[in-house]
Amino acid sequence: MPPKPLDMLVIAPHPDDAELGMGGAILKMIELGWHVGVLDLTSGEPTPYGDEATRVQETKAATQILGLPWRENLGLRNRFLEPTLEARAKLANVFRRTRPRWLFAPYWEDAHPDHLAATELVDAARFWAKLSKSELEGEPFHPQRIFNYYSVHLKHAAQPAFVLDISEQWERKSQAIAAFESQFTTGKEHIVPSFHQRVRDEAAYWGKMIGSNFGEPFTSREPIALTDLTRLM
Structure with a gap:
């Protein structure tokens, strides 16, 4: 259990999805004093160049780079x-x-069945978590919001609800992604442009869309409320 309630919980189908989809947001919100956690649903293994022990060590390294105070794995089957x-x-x-x-x-749209299942699980578990007179552990609780990040295996032209400026966080996000060497580097040394270059290009594209160097896109099925317009770029 975290020492205090989380402000944000990122649910990732596999270790590395949180880093890819919103590593910059995680870093930025921790810098702002938010209590942020990541829950990986599976080990992510087997993969062509990885194994359980390697993936655990890579996840630990990425977690340290992000400065996460809380991270767990739900232990579901990859x-x-x-x-x-x-x-x-x-x-x-x-x-x-x-x-x-x-x-x-x-x-919620993806070619990877694990990602689709993860999003459906989050929606359903959010509802279940608030139920009284249930066999669940602890007291009922209902998270206020669900936002969706992009870490997709689909040639999808995203149309996000908002894009977060992560220019100051980009280098550390890149380092956190690079920690997963078995997933993005090993066996792919011959590929040009590299996976890391493509990720950088994508972040630069979203940065360009909002007038910054790097950005991360997000969306939501629910309306996004503003108390005023002063925080808009």
Whole structure:
């Protein structure tokens, strides 16, 4: 259990999805004093050049770079992730234990079945977490918001609801992604442009869209409320 309720909980189908989709946002919000956590749903293994032990060490390295105060793995099965009632209950229990104000889930359209299942699980577990007279652990709790980040395996032209300026966080986000060497470097040395260059180009594109150097796109199924317009760039 985190020492205090989380302000933000990022739910990632696999270790590295949080870093890819919103590593800059994680860094920025921690800098602003927010209590941020990441919940990886699976180990992410097997993969062509990875294994369980390697992935654990890579995740630890990325977690240190991001400065995350809390990170756990739900222990669901990679490649077989499904929005079952059992998985829903496990995730709802985490929500009730960590009590996050905001949830961040993958974008709901993707070619990767694990990502689709993860988003469905987040939506359902958020609802279950507030139920009274249930067999869930802890006290009922309902996270205020769900936002969706982009870490997709689909040639999708994103149309985000907002883009966050991560110019000052870009280099550390890049380092956190690079920590997953077995996923993005090993066996891919011959590919040009490299995976890292493509990720940088994408972040630069979103930065250009908002008049900054680097950005991260987000969206939401629910309306996004503003108390005033002073924080808009």
